[in-house]
Amino acid sequence: MNLQQLMRTLHTTNKSKIVLLVSDGLGGLPIEPGGGTELETASTPNLDKLAAENVCGLSIPLLPGITPGSGPGHLGLFGYDPLEVTIGRGVLEALGIDLELGPTDVAARGNFCTVNEQGELTDRRAGRIPTEVCARLVGMLRAIRIPGVDLVIEPVREYRFAAVFRGQELYGEVEDTDPQVTGVPALEPKARDAASEKTAQVAAEFIRQARRILNNEKPANMLMLRGFARRPPIPSMKELYGLNAAAIAVYPMYRGLARLVGMTVLPQAKNLAEEIEALRQNWDSFDFFFFHFKYTDSTGEDGNFPEKVKRIEELDRHIPQILELKPDVLIVTGDHSTPCLLKSHSWHPVPVLLAARTCRPDRVTSFGERECLYGGLGQVEAKYLLPLALGHAGRLQKFGA
Amino acid sequence: MNLQQLMRTLHTTNKSKIVLLVSDGLGGLPIEPGGGTELETASTPNLDKLAAENVCGLSIPLLPGITPGSGPGHLGLFGYDPLEVTIGRGVLEALGIDLELGPTDVAARGNFCTVNEQGELTDRRAGRIPTEVCARLVGMLRAIRIPGVDLVIEPVREYRFAAVFRGQELYGEVEDTDPQVTGVPALEPKARDAASEKTAQVAAEFIRQARRILNNEKPANMLMLRGFARRPPIPSMKELYGLNAAAIAVYPMYRGLARLVGMTVLPQAKNLAEEIEALRQNWDSFDFFFFHFKYTDSTGEDGNFPEKVKRIEELDRHIPQILELKPDVLIVTGDHSTPCLLKSHSWHPVPVLLAARTCRPDRVTSFGERECLYGGLGQVEAKYLLPLALGHAGRLQKFGA
Numbered sequence: 016m017n018l019q020q021l022m023r024t025l026h027t028t029n030k031s032k033i034v035l036l037v038s039d040g041l042g043g044l045p046i047e048p049g050g051g052t053e054l055e056t057a058s059t060p061n062l063d064k065l066a067a068e069n070v071c072g073l074s075i076p077l078l079p080g081i082t083p084g085s086g087p088g089h090l091g092l093f094g095y096d097p098l099e100v101t102i103g104r105g106v107l108e109a110l111g112i113d114l115e116l117g118p119t120d121v122a123a124r125g126n127f128c129t130v131n132e133q134g135e136l137t138d139r140r141a142g143r144i145p146t147e148v149c150a151r152l153v154g155m156l157r158a159i160r161i162p163g164v165d166l167v168i169e170p171v172r173e174y175r176f177a178a179v180f181r182g183q184e185l186y187g188e189v190e191d192t193d194p195q196v197t198g199v200p201a202l203e204p205k206a207r208d209a210a211s212e213k214t215a216q217v218a219a220e221f222i223r224q225a226r227r228i229l230n231n232e233k234p235a236n237m238l239m240l241r242g243f244a245r246r247p248p249i250p251s252m253k254e255l256y257g258l259n260a261a262a263i264a265v266y267p268m269y270r271g272l273a274r275l276v277g278m279t280v281l282p283q284a285k286n287l288a289e290e291i292e293a294l295r296q297n298w299d300s301f302d303f304f305f306f307h308f309k310y311t312d313s314t315g316e317d318g319n320f321p322e323k324v325k326r327i328e329e330l331d332r333h334i335p336q337i338l339e340l341k342p343d344v345l346i347v348t349g350d351h352s353t354p355c356l357l358k359s360h361s362w363h364p365v366p367v368l369l370a371a372r373t374c375r376p377d378r379v380t381s382f383g384e385r386e387c388l389y390g391g392l393g394q395v396e397a398k399y400l401l402p403l404a405l406g407h408a409g410r411l412q413k414f415g416a
Numbered sequence: 417m418n419l420q421q422l423m424r425t426l427h428t429t430n431k432s433k434i435v436l437l438v439s440d441g442l443g444g445l446p447i448e449p450g451g452g453t454e455l456e457t458a459s460t461p462n463l464d465k466l467a468a469e470n471v472c473g474l475s476i477p478l479l480p481g482i483t484p485g486s487g488p489g490h491l492g493l494f495g496y497d498p499l500e501v502t503i504g505r506g507v508l509e510a511l512g513i514d515l516e517l518g519p520t521d522v523a524a525r526g527n528f529c530t531v532n533e534q535g536e537l538t539d540r541r542a543g544r545i546p547t548e549v550c551a552r553l554v555g556m557l558r559a560i561r562i563p564g565v566d567l568v569i570e571p572v573r574e575y576r577f578a579a580v581f582r583g584q585e586l587y588g589e590v591e592d593t594d595p596q597v598t599g600v601p602a603l604e605p606k607a608r609d610a611a612s613e614k615t616a617q618v619a620a621e622f623i624r625q626a627r628r629i630l631n632n633e634k635p636a637n638m639l640m641l642r643g644f645a646r647r648p649p650i651p652s653m654k655e656l657y658g659l660n661a662a663a664i665a666v667y668p669m670y671r672g673l674a675r676l677v678g679m680t681v682l683p684q685a686k687n688l689a690e691e692i693e694a695l696r697q698n699w700d701s702f703d704f705f706f707f708h709f710k711y712t713d714s715t716g717e718d719g720n721f722p723e724k725v726k727r728i729e730e731l732d733r734h735i736p737q738i739l740e741l742k743p744d745v746l747i748v749t750g751d752h753s754t755p756c757l758l759k760s761h762s763w764h765p766v767p768v769l770l771a772a773r774t775c776r777p778d779r780v781t782s783f784g785e786r787e788c789l790y791g792g793l794g795q796v797e798a799k800y801l802l803p804l805a806l807g808h809a810g811r812l813q814k815f816g817a
Contacts, residue, residue: 052776077815080807081807084816102817360814384776
């Protein structure tokens with residue numbers, strides 16, 4: 016019996032409320048030898064108090080040494096095995112701009128590019144055209160008509176756009192048309208299996224019409240499609256855990272990931288204050304809240320240590336407002352580390368604290384990487400945090416008699 | 417997606433250098449209640465400094481409570497699942513004397529033995545004849561001719577020798593001919609599957625000719641064959657990790673294990689100084705160095721606590737010479753524990769330290785079993801140390817977007 020089967024079998028319902036507060040990229044490293052990490056450096060009286068009174072540990076996003084992208088990082092926190100569920104690049108691109116994806120839609124990532132008179136690629140990114148030009152070109156592409164297929168095309172950023180093909184019998188096993196080099200023509204979309212033949216034909220027709228439409232544009236006179244995929248067929252949090260789950264996030268990517276696991280996505284909040292307000296207003300309507308805070312990741316990616324420290328302090332100041340709502344279980348962690356030292360996601364385990372009436376005390380007195388090493392949760396794979404939350408919420412029956 | 421698939425997919429290359437220093441049987445136990453372990457007793461200023469400045473933990477060779485032999489112990493450290501890869505005894509015996517094994521060779525371990533006039537075994541080890549006698553008898557056995565099969569026979573020690581059968585269509589699923597008791601004749605080699613019928617026939621013919629050759633010898637007038645096996649079909653470290661790996665070891669068994677995973681085996685060094693010299697001379701030609709130190713195991717097997725302490729101190733004195741080369745990642749650990757108290761390998765987790773620029777500090781201040789319990793690596797299965805090394809070396813891309 017695996018984790019998902021256990022969850023499906025054992026979950027029960029009650030009136031408890033669970034908050035999963037994901038501070039993206041929370042974990043860090045000292046920026047200089049002998050120093051503290053971003054979290055250790057920040058003044059976090061509220062998180063420290065929670066850590067001292069409850070239970071802490073470190074969350075391993077995937078496996079030791081393996082760095083996750085945002086998709087696998089969040090799937091783990093939602094209790095899914097992030098090594099078993101693959102999210103195609105086209106799907107992530109569509110989620111990243113808040114596009115709704117049905118279970119049979121095929122999404123692809125589009126790139127505008129430049130070709131010469133022989134049709135050979137001269138620039139795979141069309142000189143990184145501005146987003147406004149991308150939006151105008153996407154508007155022109157909306158004239159494309161393919162019988163039996165609804166097309167959704169939206170600009171993303173610079174030369175990138177998202178395309179969704181909606182129709183009967185469309186599958187995602189189609190090769191990229193980007194040859195990854197210049198000096199050759201773009202490739203034809205080729206199906207990797209028989210079921211995806213129709214998608215390949217639809218994509219080919221899309222490209223043929225697009226070529227005509229873009230013919231006189233400069234420099235973006237052609238396009239390529241990559242990462243064809245359906246959304247992964249995963250059971251919802253309702254099915255697995257019996258949870259009515261809601262997602263609160265400023266950035267569309269995270270709302271999209273929440274949508275993949277069947278959460279209700281609350282309207283976009285613009286900042287932490289609005290996110291707290293959304294939590295408060297929807298408190299009675301859901302059992303579980305995924306609450307996403309982006310800026311600990313983006314400041315880490317920028318390598319801006321003082322700014323990441325400030326963002327952690329900003330989050331800490333908002334903790335009392337979450338506690339006022341009296342969640343039965345509050346988890347604070349990140350989907351991965353984003354140390355300023357590395358300016359990128361990393362594999363380092365992420366501090367986690369779990370607050371509930373049923374915590375067994377440990378000797379942690381503040382919330383930080385070194386302290387959490389001595390926490391009662393130990394070093395735990397991220398996918399076990401949700402089962403722990405359900406346990407502490409009284410939402411899991413015992414296994415076996 | 418399992419660990420090997422991940423490694424295959426995610427690895428990338430750069431100019432980083434990784435050193436895996438395996439102090440065989442490093443972990444220990446106090447020899448008397450209240451005392452320190454061998455490592456805790458040894459004076460190890462260089463390892464202590466590394467431990468204090470980097471990250472430590474304990475490596476679980478297989479699973480809690482399970483003691484590994486040298487084969488699985490090292491396969492784990494090389495990143496393979498030691499419970500999934502089986503190395504036949506014949507293969508280990510051949511590797512242990514530096515024999516080269518092709519992927520289709522079948523190796524077996526040979527024992528000289530004594531039989532009476534009725535052909536019944538009276539001594540399964542032929543009175544443990546001296547190695548010189550073994551060598552003389554093996555010389556005589558080289559007269560054996562089997563059409564279509566090349567034979568390689570080499571003495572090992574006392575009554576033991578190694579036999580390699582090289583030819584078309586030879587497979588290793590053949591039963592031992594040692595009945596494990598005396599008073600009965602040796603068994604016929606019997607194939608366990610159809611593909612191995614030919615090997616069984618070749619082995620039977622080998623035994624028939626050997627019986628004639630040994631007929632007038634005393635006490636070794638017969639032989640038995642055990643542990644028929646091909647080398648396990650495992651992907652190389654180059655395939656899995658993109659590493660050009662080299663092995664430096666005094667003892668042939670460890671060079672052989674390194675050969676199994678595709679490492680380049682550097683010429684035999686006779687002591688630690690020569691091993692260091694080999695490391696230095698080959699520094700520019702490889703990405704990864706497996707550096708084996710044997711004597712912490714052999715002194716443990718002897719139950720010689722003071723001598724194991726001395727060997728650890730000897731290793732410690734050589735650490736600065738390794739650091740002078742400025743490895744990007746240095747791991748120091750063992751393949752298993754060999755406590756003098758037990759005079760044998762044991763299941764106890766092995767202290768591990770990982771030194772790299774990207775280590776997250778922990779509170780460990782010296783390198784020893786008790787200190788490592790509080791290390792940032794936690795207690796980690798040995799097979800994850802190589803992924804961690806690759807992560808710290810910047811040789812793994814992130815998983816998913």
